[in-house]
Amino acid sequence: MALAKITSVSGRAVTVPGNDIDTDRIIPARFMKCVTFDGLGEFLFYDVRKNADGTDRVHPLNDARFKAATILISGANFGCGSSREHAPQAIQKYGFKAVIAENFAEIFFGNSVTLGIPCACAKREDIAKISAAVEKDPSTEVVIDVAKQEIRFAGQTVPATFRETARDALVNGRWDAIGELLDGIPAVKETAKKLPYLAA
Amino acid sequence: MPKSLFEKVWSAHTARTLANGQTQLIIGTHLIHEVTSPQAFGMLRDLGLKVLMPHRTFATVDHIIPTNELVEPYKDPLAQAMMDEVRKNCAEFGITFFDRATGKQGIVHIVGPEQGITQPGTTIACGDSHTSTHGAFGAIAFGIGTSQVRDVLATQTMALGALKVRRIEVNGKLRPGVYAKDVILHIIRMLGVNGGTGYAYEYAGSTFDGFSMEERMTVCNMSIEGGARAGYVNPDETTFAYLKGRPYSPKGAAWDSEVARWKSFASDPGCHYDDVVKIDAADIAPTVTWGINPGQGISITENVPSPETATSADDKAGIIEALAYMKLPAGAPIKGTKINVAFLGSCTNGRLSDFQEVAKYIKGRKVAPGIKAIAVPGSQIVALQCEKLGLDKILTEAGFEWRAAGCSMCLAMNPDKLIGDQLCASSSNRNFKGRQGSTTGRTLLMSPVMVAAAAVTGSVADAREVFAFTN
Numbered sequence: 001m002a003l004a005k006i007t008s009v010s011g012r013a014v015t016v017p018g019n020d021i022d023t024d025r026i027i028p029a030r031f032m033k034c035v036t037f038d039g040l041g042e043f044l045f046y047d048v049r050k051n052a053d054g055t056d057r058v059h060p061l062n063d064a065r066f067k068a069a070t071i072l073i074s075g076a077n078f079g080c081g082s083s084r085e086h087a088p089q090a091i092q093k094y095g096f097k098a099v100i101a102e103n104f105a106e107i108f109f110g111n112s113v114t115l116g117i118p119c120a121c122a123k124r125e126d127i128a129k130i131s132a133a134v135e136k137d138p139s140t141e142v143v144i145d146v147a148k149q150e151i152r153f154a155g156q157t158v159p160a161t162f163r164e165t166a167r168d169a170l171v172n173g174r175w176d177a178i179g180e181l182l183d184g185i186p187a188v189k190e191t192a193k194k195l196p197y198l199a200a
Numbered sequence: 201m202p203k204s205l206f207e208k209v210w211s212a213h214t215a216r217t218l219a220n221g222q223t224q225l226i227i228g229t230h231l232i233h234e235v236t237s238p239q240a241f242g243m244l245r246d247l248g249l250k251v252l253m254p255h256r257t258f259a260t261v262d263h264i265i266p267t268n269e270l271v272e273p274y275k276d277p278l279a280q281a282m283m284d285e286v287r288k289n290c291a292e293f294g295i296t297f298f299d300r301a302t303g304k305q306g307i308v309h310i311v312g313p314e315q316g317i318t319q320p321g322t323t324i325a326c327g328d329s330h331t332s333t334h335g336a337f338g339a340i341a342f343g344i345g346t347s348q349v350r351d352v353l354a355t356q357t358m359a360l361g362a363l364k365v366r367r368i369e370v371n372g373k374l375r376p377g378v379y380a381k382d383v384i385l386h387i388i389r390m391l392g393v394n395g396g397t398g399y400a401y402e403y404a405g406s407t408f409d410g411f412s413m414e415e416r417m418t419v420c421n422m423s424i425e426g427g428a429r430a431g432y433v434n435p436d437e438t439t440f441a442y443l444k445g446r447p448y449s450p451k452g453a454a455w456d457s458e459v460a461r462w463k464s465f466a467s468d469p470g471c472h473y474d475d476v477v478k479i480d481a482a483d484i485a486p487t488v489t490w491g492i493n494p495g496q497g498i499s500i501t502e503n504v505p506s507p508e509t510a511t512s513a514d515d516k517a518g519i520i521e522a523l524a525y526m527k528l529p530a531g532a533p534i535k536g537t538k539i540n541v542a543f544l545g546s547c548t549n550g551r552l553s554d555f556q557e558v559a560k561y562i563k564g565r566k567v568a569p570g571i572k573a574i575a576v577p578g579s580q581i582v583a584l585q586c587e588k589l590g591l592d593k594i595l596t597e598a599g600f601e602w603r604a605a606g607c608s609m610c611l612a613m614n615p616d617k618l619i620g621d622q623l624c625a626s627s628s629n630r631n632f633k634g635r636q637g638s639t640t641g642r643t644l645l646m647s648p649v650m651v652a653a654a655a656v657t658g659s660v661a662d663a664r665e666v667f668a669f670t671n
Contacts, residue, residue, distance in 0.1 A: 020393055020493050020518070024611075024632040024633070025633060028634055028639075029611045029612050029613045029635075030612060032613060033276075033282060035239065035282060036239060047634050052639065077397075080394065081329065081632060083327060083331075083344060085327075086346075103397070106397055106429050107343055107345065107429065164221065165221045165222045165361050166220075168219075169222075176347065177222075177359035178350065178355075181355040181357050181359060182354065184218075187215040188224070191215045191226055195212065195226065195228060197228055198253065198356075200255050
């Protein structure tokens with residue numbers, strides 16, 4: 001199972017401001033009544049993006065200037081709450097390739113990495129600079145350099161951090177662990193012998 | 201060297217170290233439900249994989265199941281499709297399924313403990329963030345995403361980095377009218393909704409020693425609301441007494457050897473903690489949330505904050521956003537806020553003791569006119585226990601609807617939902633925008649007895665006054 005080595009992600013960006021943006025906001029629970037992840041993209045941020053009648057509300061994702069964005073920028077504790085993988089799935093299926101935030105809730109972070117979505121942590125003042133540059137010129141190319149742990153935009157460079165295990169997994173193309181976990185089954189069976197409750 | 205329970209369980213379940221430095225951790229018990237598992241089974245089929253340990257995988261239905269509709273097909277075809285899918289997947293892969301017909305169906309975090317599947321010194325995973333509930337038994341329990349559900353199905357492991365451990369010690373006796381729910385709301389208010397990122401919480405101290413298993417579960421359940429991926433209480437005699445005789449508990453000679461093994465997992469005196477927090481039980485009051493995350497809580501006697509009293513720019517922005525959504529006046533008392541709906545239930549507070557405590561005080565009282573009040577047992581077994589004791593009668597005579605087991609109004613994936621900007625006094629765990637099914641619906645989290653007090657008065661009330669608690 002060869003996976004892409006995700007050393008950097010680049011593209012236009014859009015800022016969805018705010019702290020503690022929870023996974024219920026990213027994808028409301030009623031859209032999880034599904035047996036596949038297909039089509040989740042259109043429900044991303046649905047309740048803050050749409051009126052009850054389905055018409056658009058004022059929201060960065062509805063702003064024509066940012067329609068081509070592939071990098072999502074937000075605040076602190078992004079993705080808190082439910083463990084639903086539907087949240088990063090919706091983000092990815094909407095067309096985003098990476099997220100920049102001050103920091104991320106843990107389960108969301110792990111779920112995103114498994115889908116090959118780099119989650120870059122940046123300092124608040126640096127996020128403000130990126131957002132300002134994008135706001136000024138929506139065509140600004142933002143480069144998240146996973147390998148070098150930096151974000152480049154409009155001639156500026158700011159540091160970005162990734163959890164080291166996540167950075168390693170992304171740049172070495174082992175962000176989806178299933179292959180490695182399957183390889184480890186002999187070790188699993190060995191260790192399981194010492195855990196009586198696992199006996200069949 | 202003395203070790204914490206977390207370290208011991210982690211090390212006992214480590215199969216090997218992966219190339220990126222994460223651990224391939226054995227997940228001894230895998231709990232699945234209808235919402236986050238169908239895609240995982242789809243992935244298994246795509247990859248041509250089998251379930252490695254079907255005998256360690258247990259399924260139920262809770263999120264989508266209607267609580268006032270018992271006969272299939274359900275009116276909602278999407279709900280029925282999810283029901284059919286979990287049934288089909290369990291049959292195909294040889295997984296035990298606690299379907300309604302078994303009489304053992306319920307919210308996954310209630311079913312595991314009551315069946316004796318949840319045991320000390322084990323690792324547990326489930327595609328649901330409230331899996332931390334199982335930590336009440338001295339297990340390390342993780343909420344996971346669907347790709348990890350696939351990983352656990354196929355390999356009985358997942359890739360994970362070790363967590364730090366924060367010991368949260370609560371000592372002393374809780375004041376009358378203060379419950380386990382108030383303890384965890386107090387902790388989250390104090391440490392913040394992301395204070396636990398990177399940590400497992402070890403709950404300890406004399407307050408927890410004196411807690412029943414159900415009270416411990418209420419606290420561990422909401423660890424994730426404080427950002428902690430796992431939370432646990434060290435196993436003790438209370439734990440073993442709860443587990444004795446349950447369907448999946450060890451029997452005969454195995455019982456004694458397992459209890460001895462379970463005891464060995466408890467944190468050693470003098471072990472290292474990455475952080476320690478101490479709380480005096482007497483400082484905890486009946487707590488109510490006023491905002492849009494579980495950390496935005498206040499004592500029932502306090503006023504809703506105003507932007508002027510904010511401690512930082514972030515705090516100020518948070519207060520402004522929350523007050524606008526909640527339509528609450530800044531600086532006003534929370535007590536007296538009119539409610540529309542009262543909800544008793546959920547994996548946080550949908551157990552026998554929750555309904556017993558409410559019944560004790562609501563007996564002979566009536567839900568205020570115009571208030572929709574529903575009581576939803578967390579499992580079919582809880583429902584039966586309540587019905588045997590006549591608690592359902594007490595609740596229905598008071599004006600509550602008595603429903604069938606499920607997640608119900610905690611998360612709006614079934615017909616139980618708020619309408620418009622209804623305000624709900626809720627014993628559940630999340631007050632996020634739109635959480636209870638209406639994009640403008642408003643949730644106030646509180647203990648079950650506080651929900652009962654709000655139901656009978658029609659507004660947020662101090663249960664200690666409404667039910668004449670004596671200090």
